[in-house]
Each structure stands twice: as C-alpha cells, then as structure tokens.
Amino acid sequence: MSDDGSSLTGKVRQLRMRRQQLRAPHAGSPAEALRNLLAVQSQEFPYARWTLAQRCQSLPMVTANDVEQAVADGTILRTHILRPTWHFVHRDDLGWLMGLSADRLHQGNKGMYRQTGLDQETAARSGHVLARAVEGGAHKTREELAAILDAAGLPSKGLAFIYQLMHAEISRILVSGTPVRSAGGALKQTYALFDERVTGTAGGPLTGTDREQALGRLALRYFASRGPATVKDCAAWSGLTMKDVKLGLDVARELSPGTLGSATFDGLEFHLASDDVKGLSGPPQEAALPRVDLIQCYDEYVMGYSQSRHYLGGTAPYFPEDNSPLHVVLVDGRLAGWWRHAFTNGVCELDIRMNRPTTPDEHIALDAEVHRYGSFVGLQTKLV
Template identity: 90%
Template sequence: MSDDGSPLTGKVRQLRLRRQQLRAPHAGSPAEALRNLLAVQSQEFPYARWTLAQRCQPHAAATAADVEQAVADGAILRTHILRPTWHFVHRGDLGWLMGLSADRLHQGNKGMYRQTGLDQEVAARSGNVLARAVEGGAHKTREELAAILGAAGLPNKGLPFIYQLMHAEISRILVSGTPVRSSGGALKQTYALFDERITGSTGGPLTGTDREQALGQLALRYFASRGPATVKDCAAWSGLTMKDVKLGLDVARELSPGTLGSASFDGLEFHLASEEVEGLSGPRHEAALPRVDLIQCYDEYVMGYSQSRHYLGGTAPYLSTDNSPLHVVLVDGRLAGWWRHGFINGVCELDIRMDRPTTPDEQTALDAEVERYGRFLGLPTKRA
C-alpha cells in the first residue's frame, strides 16, 4: 500500500478530484454534475446541495436555490436506492437504476419488513393509499402522508410508517416531489407519484439482457467518474455483488470500447477512464498554490470508495461526541480537518477544525472556500 506522501498517492487524488469534477473540467449545472456521478448520497440534504453545486463551473456560480429548483422541477430526484440510503439521482437514470436495485433493496429490508408487520397485504394496501394521495401532482409531505395512512387504518408512526414509505419508493410508487417551506423556513421534502416524475420506466426489476446492459452502464459511469477504483469499491458503493460488477465491466467494454482502462498498483487492480491511465505513471503536476475544499462527510469523494478509501489520507465519515456528522476539509485532496455550519441572525458560522496549523497560503485558500460557500448559500459567512 502506498505511503500517504508518495507520488502515486498524490496522483490518485488528483485523478479522483478531476474525474469527480471537484477540479476542471467542471459541470455546467447541478443536474449535469449528478449525471456525471450517477448517484450522490444525500441524507444530509443541506450539505448534499453543496456536493452538486461545488462541482459546477466557477462562472456558473450554482447556488443552494439552483439545486432546490432542480429538485422541485424533478430533474434531480431524492429517494432510497443502492445501499439503501437517501441519494440524489437524475430523472433520466432513476428508472433503470431502480430496476437494477429494487430486488436487492427489498431483500435487504426483509427483516425490517417482518419486524414492522409490513407483509404483502399491508404493503399493497398502503401502496394503493399512497398512490391515490399523491396522484395528479398532489405532492404531500411526510406528515400529510402519515395522517392519510392513519385515516386508512394503517401504521403512521415510527419504523412501521417509515418502512411503508421506503417500500413504496423501492416499488416505484413514490419518489421525491417539490420541496416546501415550513412555517419556520426549513425546507421539507414531499413525495410525488413515481410515474408522474419518471417517464419511460420499465416498471419492474430488470432481467436478462436488459439487466446486463444496466450493469454495464453502471460500471461505465462509476469507473469513468470515480476511477481509479476497484471492483470491491464499486460493489460496496452500488450494493451489487462483485460478480455483477465484474460482469458490468465486461459489458461496459463492449458498450463503449476503449473508454475504460486498468492499472495494477498497491497489490490491487484499479479501473479508470482510459485517458487517465498514462497519468498514473507520468509526472505529478503540482498546483502553484494549495487548494482547500470543504466537502460533506458523505461526499462521493469519500463514499465512492471502500477498499481504497485510504487514499483520502484519514478516516471519514466521522461522528463527533454529540453524534452529529463532522464534514471534511481537504487540502489538495487530502483529509486535513473537519467542519460544519450553523446559522445565527442570518449569518452562516462555519466551525472549522484543522488537524494541524495552516500555512499562510493554506489559510488564504481556506478563506476563499469559506467565501465560496457563502455565495452558494446567499448568506454572509464567518468562522465560528
């Protein structure tokens, strides 16, 4: 395994930063950034907006409002998929991705379905009630759906309620709708009818050639956007088996010959965009000045890897003593500290904790990133 300070480790970081569009060439919009990454973990919605916006071209200056509008329009959807947890997925990809994931998601949830009494009869009843509640563009909040299920004599609290909603998402009944503001100003997710937000969906689990083609598409998109990465990295990220990922790689090379390449180092085989393979053996191009990135702890630069996450240079995600997530400070792609935000009197205060004293150039870069985060939020920012 490469030492943290080795030239190869630095090259891996540089390639991952570039392929994930944390470096140029950047995306033209949040939706385009999502298309590149295929799926983005988003259980921390306020921070997940930043994950997409910070990958956009500097002149585009994507804001929190831009991401929220894309979610409202349905270009970006938020639902349970892959492992499962909340993810952003582009509407053009959710149909086939759910077709690839649904069986494994239901299988993984089987124990909780049993524990919460969600058998086939209850799932069918609640699915019908939920579908009728949101049809015709009548997007509903979680609280509104809870009241509707309760009135129908179905569970509307705790885990039994939560797993009814998740079952409906995985079953292509519900998907995210247009967010609404609460009386206190917080943004609240709503649910919409899957078939009204997604067009051209196959309507069920993929089988045979369709499934193989979807595996190939997933492998192509994952390794092109996150490489260098291993089969095990992709399997952990996607929730698929390593056998399926290997099949996907074979199909990807048939679908798009010459797009993906491979390289062996640190005792592992890595897959990446073919155009980047030479960069692993070529000279490392150091930036004249350090670059600081504030990323969320569930950013794909972290969560896109499992077996090879050590190239990050530290352990993440990390929970603080109060069990709330601390997000990640990167210096030239290496974990260098933690951060989170808070709001007081219309000002965003950033609590930033570096793991060592910063150099003057690093402090300048950090200040610039704090200002960029403020522009994204549309609020003045300061260090707490």
C-alpha cells in the same frame, strides 16, 4: 506544501478529484454534475445540495436555490436507491437504476419488513393508499402522508411508517416531490407519484440482457467518474455483488470500447478512464498553490470508495464526539480537518477545525472556500 501529484497516492487523489469534477473541467449545472456521478448520497439534504453545486463552474456561482429548483421541477430526484439510504438521481437514470436495485433493496429490508408487520397484503394496501394520495401532482409531506395512512388504519409513526414509505419508493410508487417551506421557513421534502416524475420506464426488476446492459452502464459511469477504483469499491457503493460488477465491466468495455482501462498498484487492480492510465506513471505535476475544499461527510469523494478509501489520507466518515463537526476539510484532496455550518441572525457560521495549523497559503485557500460557500447559501459567512 502540497504533495498532490508528487507521489502515486497524490496522483490517485488528483485523478479522482478531476473525474468527480471537484477540479476542472467542471459541470455546467447541478444536473450535469449528477449525471456524471450517476447517484449522490443525500440523506443530509442541505449539505448534499453543496455536493452538486461545488462541482459546477464557479461563474456564475450555483446556489442552494438552483439545486432546490432542480429538485422541485423533478430534474433531480431524491429517493432510496443502491443502498438503503437517500440518494440524488437524475430523472433520466432513476428508472433503469431502480430496476437494477429494487430486488436487492427489498431483500435487504426483509428483516425490518417482518419486524414492522409489513407483509405483502399490508404493503399492497399502503401502496395503493399512498399512490391515491399523491396522484395528479398532489405532492404531500411526510406528516400529511402519516395522517392519510392513519385514517386508513395503517401505521403512521415509528419504523412501521418509515418502512411503508421506503417500500413504496423501492416499488416505484413514490419518489421525491416539490419541496415546500414551513411556516418557519424551513424546507420540507415531499413525496410524488413515481410515474408522474419518471416517465418512459418499464416497471419491475430488470432481467436477462436488459439487466446486463444496465450493469454495463453502471460500471461505465462509476469507473469513468470515480477511477481509479476497485471492483470491491464499486460493489460497496452500488450494493451489487462483485460478480455483477465484474460482469458490468465486461459489458461496459463492449458498450464503449477504449473508454475504460486498468492498472495494478499497491497489490490491487484498479479501473479508470483509459485517458488517465498514463497519468499514474507519468512525471509529477508542477507544485501549485494549495487548494482547500469543504465537502460533506457523505460526499462521493468519500463514499464512492470502500477498499481504497485510505487514499483520502484519514478516517472518514466518522462518528463525531462531544458535538464536534462531522463534515470533511480537504487540502489538495487529503483529509485535513472537519467542519459544519450553523445559521445565526442571518449569518452562516462555519465551525472549521484543522488537524494541524495551516500555512499562510493554506489559510488564503481556506478563506476563498469559505467565501464560495457563502455565495452558495447566499449569506455572509463567519469563521468560528
């Protein structure tokens, strides 16, 4: 039987799932889901598509193709931001968010820049070559850019190549382009010119009042979509210092008075939407049928927290052993197992391993989620 809403821990999970739109009210589109979350970790691109789709209204079902189309037209962009890993970001947010993140990302990469020989002169030269290669909408795959860099006498493989591309992303030269299909049908990411996909933004790092305003916007969007959460949670998620997050909270309360509130429990101060504060101390919600969610291991329900991730009810993310599944099964917001997909002869096979036997009601909920995932990928699903 579900414990959702029957304890403080259950209420925290319940509020987080609703604010992250894993529960109603859902988003109307993948772009709306992304705007709510501000940024979504996306190094596992096939699963990151699902992260956005499952937060949308169920009818009509948002499909993988719908998310891919939003990436293709540049509404949703994929780049290195916040922390040195891939994220989805809405094109309306990427300019100011990169202005807030770039200096810290470059600083964090300094050791690898030195190790790979990417000094200022080399970075400037490769940035110029890369910009010329993709300008005018001439989006290029990684392999195509490698060949162009090689012809220019620049590194075209290994870490030296990878860090040239990342440096160009953080420097507002490159950003994701329109994906293309390989001869075998696999989806391949491309790179585009930043200024052709993100318009109306000033270059360079934000300073002074502009930076404070950006800190406020980030804090407002983070805590409104992921609360209850702590300052340390936000700092780990954003790559900012705790001092910056605290300043951002102060600015957020000036930008939007009454939107954010706070509560203290388990010895920590949590920040959340003001409307949710009473929900932490209110009576338990009525018991309902269980709900199962299949989320990717880098879903924001997992990666949106560090200090208070334990409310998930288990250890995630984790490093799989013996070829075991990586992604997360939730029962009423609590970690209950692991999963992954595979495609065989036009069938999507879902390998799902629960931590304990499911109840009859949980099995019905699991079957419903498997069917929903099949609608998302547009294939018949098979539980293995």
